[in-house]
Amino acid sequence: MAKALDKGVGAGPRIPAMTHLTDIITLPHGRPGTTRRLTIHRFGTGDGPKAYIQAGLHAGELPGLVVARHLLDHLTRLDAQGRVKGQVVLVPMANPIGLDQVLLGGHVGRFDLASGVNFNRAFADLADSVSAALRPGDLKADADANGRLIQRALATAAAALQPRTEADALRKLLLSHAVDADIVLDLHCDSEAVMHLYTTPACWPLGVADLAARLEAKAVFLADQSGGQPFDEVCSTPWDRLRARHGGPDTPIPVGCSAVTVELRGEADVDEGLAAADAAALIDHLAWRGIIDGPAPAVPDLYDLATPLAGVDRVRAPVGGVALYHVPLGASVRAGDHVATILDPATGDRHPCHARSDGLVWSRTQCRYAGPNDILLCIAGREVLVTSGPLLTA
Ligand SMILES: [Zn+2]
Incomplete structure (x- = not known):
């Protein structure tokens, strides 16, 4: 973590102000005598598009943790060079509850042992709350302004959630940091698998195809709603429902959040070389999106890669x-x-x-x-x- 080195005076080269902030948040609603903490890294000044990236929501899926470590190194270096143009929020170990669930020598990181609920299900869908909060005249003919208005409304709705368990408090925290982002990348892996992605039909042509190509994904699965309210969909699909309810020629609502679940192959594909290449591909994608200042080598469009979930x-x-x-x-x-x-x-x-x-x-x-x-x-x-x-x- 570093902050404020910008002197901006003298004859030497201008040293960019580093923006990296680290929040360490204690989860509420833990059992007496126990404490779990979530670490959140933030880069950028907030001007420009925001990307949110997390790894290890399913705590036993380790490839994402290694990729996130590489991302943290990249972002620290890029930040020192003043090249984080937008905002990047990185949660490298998104599930401290699951990380602690070792049972008889085996790691149980997918389900909350206290409730039996999958950690990547049961996230709050904020579409109804935002819909109820919109007043007549709030939405204008400017899609970008409507997008910013809805992002603020989503953040307000997330802040108002009232979790009663530690796992739901974790869900609220993660969602609160992601729901107003333009890009959400949730890093997972499968049992044994090739690189593949999940996203929605609305998100796919608006940038996810670029991500798939950079990661050399072999499959992309599209669904409007796959069921169970996984993390990526509660970030992206409220926009679809708000557009259906409130959008129109005079009140355009954009695809405001491009959310993707990135499946970094299989559980055993924990490899420094793979992780370095995957992190570099993600950084290139952020550059292509205008969040990182730098060249993004062109990649071919692979639109025929997508198939229905x-x-x-x-x-x-x-x-x-x-x-x-x-x-x-x-x-x-x-x-x-x-x-x-x-x-x-x-x-x-x-x-x-x-x-x-x-x-x-x-x-x-x-x-x-x-x-x-x-x-x-x-x-x-x-x-x-x-x-x-x-x-x-x-
Ligand atoms: Zn997973």
């Missing part, structure tokens, strides 16, 4: 047993292909599992001990398979 073919185990995979990550398969087998080790019976869709095998479950109906692997199909219910797994 409802088109994901989740190949499941027909019975319990040992999962034997026949296709590697990144393989292109065709509908009907024999992609896995469940072996019942007691009887020797083998149960074949087939793809329903053509597409890329983008994830597999690390654990080879499958229960009946467990997901074994996922294929990025283009045809919609799911027409109701949540689109994400637990």
